[in-house]
Amino acid sequence: MLAHQRGTELDLSWISKIQVNQPAVLRRAEQIQARRPVKKEWQAAWLLKAVTFIDLTTLSGDDTSSNIQRLCYKAKYPIREDLLKALNMHDKGITTAAVCVYPARVCDAVKALKAAGCDIPVASVATGFPAGQTHLKTRLEEIRLAVEDGASEVDVVINRTLVLTGQWEGSDFIKTSTGKETVNATFPVAIVMLRAIRDFFWKTGNKVGFKPAGGIRSAKDSLAWLSLIKEELGDEWLKPELFRIGASTLLADIERQIYHHVTGRYAAYHDLPMS
């Protein structure tokens, strides 16, 4: 679904020129979260927008077709219909951006989505996720199989051995981490990545997408991520083609916040459908 990067000659001198001052980036990260609160109708609208960026994810060893099916249904109907109606947003086709599963579950997801009658893309993690420490041959085969099963997006774990030894790879979309690390999507790291995306755009005209994943659980967090993108890259990056949030429990909290916005009450867990 994404237009492929035209690609550019890899010029490592760009990377060697980059300077990052960690304490200054930490300060910026702290400021940005406090400087742009979004309230009331704006909050509701922003949260609905955030829903459309979510790669609704389940990456558990015990995933089966039944919970994948539930996940896909939630992806299609992320917010309770009556709440959307109250906001007059029920006819905007609000779904999550994709569902994201392990390669072996791609089939289940494709089937479930087809049954639900929607064209939400299925994203698959691949290439020895989450460590990426498998042979190039099996990694490539894994991607081929996932695509064969119907995955239209593949989250590739890069070979970090190569990166740490200075041998970089190119990409259409960059992700903060697998979500399986001890530290995942943090603001300071994101700021550095976003600035790199902007510099690359200024130099080549190519827009690289960005996906924070792991640890984004609250509606408030998602708002902060949206305003971070808006501040560092601008509105043109705030679309599913260029921005995704990898999350599993975030959607539930967003739905609760929307419920509160509409009704003025705080929801019990069972007031909202399970994912």
Next chain:
Amino acid sequence: MAATRTGSRACEIFTTLEYGPVPESHACALAWLDTQDRHLGHYVNGRWLKPEHRSSVPCQDPITGENLASCLQAQTEDVAGAVEAARTSLENWSTQPGAFRAQHLTRLAKMIQKHQRLLWTLESLVTGRAIREVRDRDVPLAQQLLQHHAVQAHTQEEALAGWEPLGVIGLILPPTFCFLEMMWRICPALAVGCTVVVLVPPASPTPLLVAQLAGELGQFPGILNVISGPASLGPVLASQPGVQKVAFCGAIEDGRALRRALAGQGPELGLALGAESLLLLMETADVDSAVEGVVDAAWSDRSPGGLRLLIQESVWDETMRRLQARMGRLRGGRGLDGAVDMGARGAAARDLAQRYVREAQSQGAQVFQAGSMPPDSPFFPASLISDLPPASPCTQAEVPWPLVVASPFRTAKEALAVANWTPRGGSASVWSERLGQALELAYGLQMGTVWINAHGLRDPAVPTGGCKESGSSWHGGPDGLYEYLRPSGTPTCLPYLSENLNYDTFGLAVPSTLPAGPETGLSPAPPYGLFVGGRFQAPGARSSRPIRDSQGNLHGYVAEGGAKDIRGAVEAAHQAAPGWVGQSPGARAALLWALAAALQRRESTLVSRLERHGVELKVAKAEVELSVRRLRAWGARVQTQGCTLQVAGLKGPVLRLQEPLGVLAIVCPEEWPLLAFVSLLAPALAHGNTVVLVPSGACPIPALEVCQDMATLLPGGLVNVVTGDRDHLTRCLALHQDIQALWYFGSAQGSQFVEWASAGNLKPVWVNRGCPRAWDQDAEGAGPELGLRAARTKALWLPMGD
């Protein structure tokens, strides 16, 4: 399900993803104003005072123009009443144990904590500044200041033994930042046992609220008194009996005028002037982070002033592009909106910025403005000015908020030269990822505060101040405490004003010297020359003045120095300065000790010279011996300078550096012709200054004898001694724009003149107000006060991280 709160606009916002208003309710601020019937008076001695028949000024919301309250304008008797209250409570407050004062300050911190919402909404409402800055920065900082200084009070008896509180402090504040600036100064003043009278500009209710909160603690109502009135009441405040110090914070020209007005009034004057800052961006910097530094420094509501931005040529285009892109995302609006970066600070601030921009444009500069800003009048957009011709008047003028004036440079050396080519010396930041380069620049900048790869960090433990025309007073840290202390036993400051002193003619004419009668001895003694640039020289006027001994007989001739000789001496001192500053402390100590040894060898000559001036043999010997000791003592002290401060919430150290003032001029007292000369010279040299001295007028010969040793021992120009008419030489020194500090020990009139004339370049001055000093006592002749006065502090912030 009933849709109780629906968003008709949700649809539209969903598409545009625009920001919405986040209004903060200011109901509690209005409710507080209502308790005063929207009519604010003064808060003195724990009570509201609303005297009759005073004119009043409306306190307006700077953005809507809505009248919030009316504020009384104080008159002389109101000021007198407030000072009286402060003076009465001083006795009780200053004699309390430090631990007790610490408790009281802690209680005030708690009081502020309880009413923080009221404080921040009121402050944001009346100043127009973004509430986020007030809420997340100013109010917590105010509490930290109280806590920090409570700790200082607690340890005062131990840590500050030998010092006592000055007395009543008068504090004069600027409009926009008066709450925070007040806290920076009242905390140390109250902590060490002073009491305070604050004069706030009309329509600044937050300091009044703080005073009320302090008053409601019950005990010690008179320690903090706030009156609102025009800055023209400053001299009135200073002239009240009991006021020992006036601390002024505001515009440079107002500070200059106050310096002149207060000459001879008695109280010390501490100035903190101007608000401009500087940012040095090297090509090795993290440019994006530096751009955020620019935002913090000029395009936010935490910055009081504008910014001079120096960008290395090789990254000029890249930086300008990033700056302009970043400016586009700035949001201006009503300060009470929680999602706003910049509010509006009233018509005066806006007009100032407008005038500067227009003038810059007319001089050919490029002006770039951006950011979403309400178009109506109180707001002024963030502005980036470039291509300003170097010689244009705007380059010299202070850059107002929210303006950034960018100019390129080629090398680090050039950056330093450009950065220091200004009469101001407040704060600056250096952005470079090369450690050596960053430190080199940070040490070379003539500024009070330097941040490396950060801008605008503040902490109660770190002294903040400036040099040159930014004033040389300090707040925060150890230096902030000494501002309100004096060595125990020092007499209080009394007015010594001489009404008929004519500043235009004081010391202007030099009485002519005529032959003074029979020369004794076999061969006539040659006249002593002026000791300038390391050798004795004939004076420009080619005339000499006779020196008589205690019997009235001719003792010898010394050179009659004049304005040209002072000029030459100052030039020589400037030339010697880089070499002396670059010396290691050890090398400086060695030279002072060598000088001490030379003095010892010359003892018999010196003793006989002193004897001829009527000093008893025993006393003369003691004077020489003590002089030797002083040189040795300061030589030893030179090793211990500067320290590292630890700051909460900052990873990395803050260095408190003690830097030399530069060229220090010293007019020595008439008494103790050798000892006073050495006692003043030694700390000045120990701290790395180069010196121009005027020795005792009646008995300059011992000092000139010492010069014979200095000629062989010290680098040329390090010490320069000019003899002549003291009033005339004092005039030349005090009016010299390139002398960085002046110590004057002489007549009351001379002291008054020095204070008045120092307004020219706002050099720090130390005058004796015509009072003698016990140079033979260690407390007055070699106390820590001399060391503090001989150096200036620089706070160097070094945040770290990988």
